[in-house]
Amino acid sequence: MKKVRSSGRSHKFGTFLGVYTPSILTILGLVMYLRFGWVVGNVGLIKTIFIVLMASSITFITGLSASAIATNIKVGVGGEYYMISRSLGLEPGGAIGIPLYLCRTLSVTFYCYGLSEAILALWPESQSVLGSFELQGLTILFIVLVTALSGKSAKLVLRSQIPIMIIVAASIVALIIGVLSQDVHAPIVEATYSTAPEGFWYVFAVFFPAVTGFTAGIGLSGDLKDPQKSIPKGTLGAVVSGAAIYLIIPLLLAITGALTLEQMADPDAGVTIWTRIAVFGPWIVYPAVWGAVLSSAFGSILGGPRILQALSMDGLAPKFLSKLSRSGQPTIATWISGII
Numbered sequence: 001m002k003k004v005r006s007s008g009r010s011h012k013f014g015t016f017l018g019v020y021t022p023s024i025l026t027i028l029g030l031v032m033y034l035r036f037g038w039v040v041g042n043v044g045l046i047k048t049i050f051i052v053l054m055a056s057s058i059t060f061i062t063g064l065s066a067s068a069i070a071t072n073i074k075v076g077v078g079g080e081y082y083m084i085s086r087s088l089g090l091e092p093g094g095a096i097g098i099p100l101y102l103c104r105t106l107s108v109t110f111y112c113y114g115l116s117e118a119i120l121a122l123w124p125e126s127q128s129v130l131g132s133f134e135l136q137g138l139t140i141l142f143i144v145l146v147t148a149l150s151g152k153s154a155k156l157v158l159r160s161q162i163p164i165m166i167i168v169a170a171s172i173v174a175l176i177i178g179v180l181s182q183d184v185h186a187p188i189v190e191a192t193y194s195t196a197p198e199g200f201w202y203v204f205a206v207f208f209p210a211v212t213g214f215t216a217g218i219g220l221s222g223d224l225k226d227p228q229k230s231i232p233k234g235t236l237g238a239v240v241s242g243a244a245i246y247l248i249i250p251l252l253l254a255i256t257g258a259l260t261l262e263q264m265a266d267p268d269a270g271v272t273i274w275t276r277i278a279v280f281g282p283w284i285v286y287p288a289v290w291g292a293v294l295s296s297a298f299g300s301i302l303g304g305p306r307i308l309q310a311l312s313m314d315g316l317a318p319k320f321l322s323k324l325s326r327s328g329q330p331t332i333a334t335w336i337s338g339i340i
Contacts, residue, residue, distance in 0.1 A: 026216040029296050040250050054204070058211075064236070067236060070218075071228050083218075119290065167287050179253075184256060213296065308337065
């Protein structure tokens with residue numbers, strides 16, 4: 001029995017699967033599909049590039065700070081909470097760790113609700129008297145599913161993100177082919193603010209959440225083979241590659257002749273901007289959107305319980321919350337998070 005327990009707990013992840021994959025999939029998430037066209041339609045290509053560079057610079061500097069801490073200490077379970085508490089002390093660490101845990105836990109509901117809404121949107125007839133109950137029921141089903149999978153095996157969850165990454169990459173390639181196979185024109189550079197009269201910083205605030213998912217891999221610090229190497233490489237790699245992709249997409253949207261500036265600036269257009277431009281539109285884009293949202297939910301349900309586990313190990317939460325299953329997962333903390 002002891003051999004089974006130790007072998008399950010000894011399984012650790014490398015840079016690509018443990019840090020880069022969850023981070024890049026959380027970066028390339030729902031905002032990329034819903035709001036990139038809206039941003040380009042309102043501020044034009046030049047200011048969109050400036051927004052991407054400024055937002056990515058903020059996350060890159062933050063990633064450098066996390067990397068500097070990770071290379072100077074032996075990183076344990078708890079991700080950002082562990083690094084802050086070991087750098088500044090348990091008091092400020094706990095003050096940040098508890099709301100960080102609640103943020104990760106409640107975001108599971110947010111992502112699962114969004115996923116359910118995105119799926120039911122394809123069946124308008126379901127928006128009847130039972131529509132809200134169908135939405136709530138499907139949301140609960142997704143919460144139970146992601147909680148059960150993450151509680152059983154982090155390895156299973158992380159490996160399931162590989163096909164999601166392939167689908168997301170395919171949707172970006174489909175957008176590139178769709179733009180280049182249709183009429184193109186000179187890039188649209190002028191800012192109109194037609195549906196964003198509040199101005200540049202309002203548009204920046206709407207876009208900024210698109211780059212904030214780079215900490216998803218840091219949250220798995222206790223499950224990494226070598227956190228001191230994997231956290232800097234995986235985190236900074238995800239930030240840089242995400243920024244590169246985010247610089248290509250607005251260029252494509254600014255030169256396509258398939259949609260007018262007014263159509264892209266429509267706040268209700270959302271994902272349909274991608275489906276109308278990309279080859280095999282809905283058949284690739286919608287699964288990519290669902291996969292991106294599901295991946296974000298997995299990132300939250302993996303990271304949140306590990307923060308609660310670390311709080312328990314430091315005496316800031318009940319001790320039973322740090323108990324592990326035979327596979328090395330904080331099962332009790334995971335299911336409590338799922339119940340919340």
